[in-house]
Amino acid sequence: MPDSTTSRTSLTLASTIESVNTVEHTAEDFAARAGFDSDTVPNIAMAVREAAVNAILHGNAYDISKRITASFEANSDALVVRISDQGPGLDPGTIPDPLAPENILRGSGRGIFLIRAFMDEVHFRQLHPGTELTLIKHRAPAQPPA
Amino acid sequence: MSMKVATRQVDGVTILDLSGRITLGEGSITLRDTVHDIAAKGSKHILLNLGEVSYIDSSGIGELVSAFTSVKNAGGELKLLNLTKKVHDLLQITKLYTVFDIWDNEASAISAFKQ
Numbered sequence: 001m002p003d004s005t006t007s008r009t010s011l012t013l014a015s016t017i018e019s020v021n022t023v024e025h026t027a028e029d030f031a032a033r034a035g036f037d038s039d040t041v042p043n044i045a046m047a048v049r050e051a052a053v054n055a056i057l058h059g060n061a062y063d064i065s066k067r068i069t070a071s072f073e074a075n076s077d078a079l080v081v082r083i084s085d086q087g088p089g090l091d092p093g094t095i096p097d098p099l100a101p102e103n104i105l106r107g108s109g110r111g112i113f114l115i116r117a118f119m120d121e122v123h124f125r126q127l128h129p130g131t132e133l134t135l136i137k138h139r140a141p142a143q144p145p146a
Numbered sequence: 147m148s149m150k151v152a153t154r155q156v157d158g159v160t161i162l163d164l165s166g167r168i169t170l171g172e173g174s175i176t177l178r179d180t181v182h183d184i185a186a187k188g189s190k191h192i193l194l195n196l197g198e199v200s201y202i203d204s205s206g207i208g209e210l211v212s213a214f215t216s217v218k219n220a221g222g223e224l225k226l227l228n229l230t231k232k233v234h235d236l237l238q239i240t241k242l243y244t245v246f247d248i249w250d251n252e253a254s255a256i257s258a259f260k261q
Contacts, residue, residue, distance in 0.1 A: 104241060110207055111204040114204055114236075
């Protein structure tokens with residue numbers, strides 16, 4: 001039974017592949033300590049990894065002068081992860097559907113799709129410059145709207 | 147853990163035994179370079195054994211797709227062998243499970259190249 005204590009941690013990291021691994025491992029540890037089960041923790045870690053890849057590769061484009069931030073918060077209701085970059089900004093409406101027949105054999109473009117598949121909520125916010133992705137995993141399955 | 151590749155030949159099929167993580171960076175690049183090299187040497191029948199692949203991300207999935215299409219476009223065939231549950235689930239989610247020719251028995255997979 002999760003308690004009502006809120007725990008938080010945050011990271012500011014360089015735009016490198018090593019940072020992707022750091023964010024992924026932090027997400028894995030944080031989700032496990034927050035009480036998510038062993039089936040859910042790897043999915044959360046993968047979604048957070050994909051968000052970090054998106055921030056570093058597509059947002060900051062490996063620019064060493066730019067940073068990403070990753071913040072993690074767990075409360076009695078959910079795990080909330082925010083990943084932000086300093087890139088030109090991402091319009092989620094322009095992301096192609098990787099399941100569409102014309103895209104199914106593309107060698108890229110599945111990251112945001114996987115994030116949405118493994119998290120309960122995904123929100124985009126423009127930072128001018130940059131993009132913040134908020135990933136939310138509820139402790140219990142989300143209730144369908146009435 | 148980064149990805150490792152061991153290559154062997156069985157009945158005209160080049161089998162790549164992959165292990166570790168196929169992720170953005172080293173793992174994906176290793177897979178791309180290895181498939182490119184063996185295709186350049188004339189291998190038309192390539193079997194990727196993913197039984198020891200512990201993790202794959204979207205970049206790794208993308209490299210599998212790129213390997214599949216590049217071998218196919220060169221007139222060859224690329225099949226997958228021994229998917230772990232995680233990789234199986236990811237290919238299901240991304241609707242790639244029916245794109246790849248996937249086997250769980252090496253001898254059967256090798257025979258399938260001869261049809």
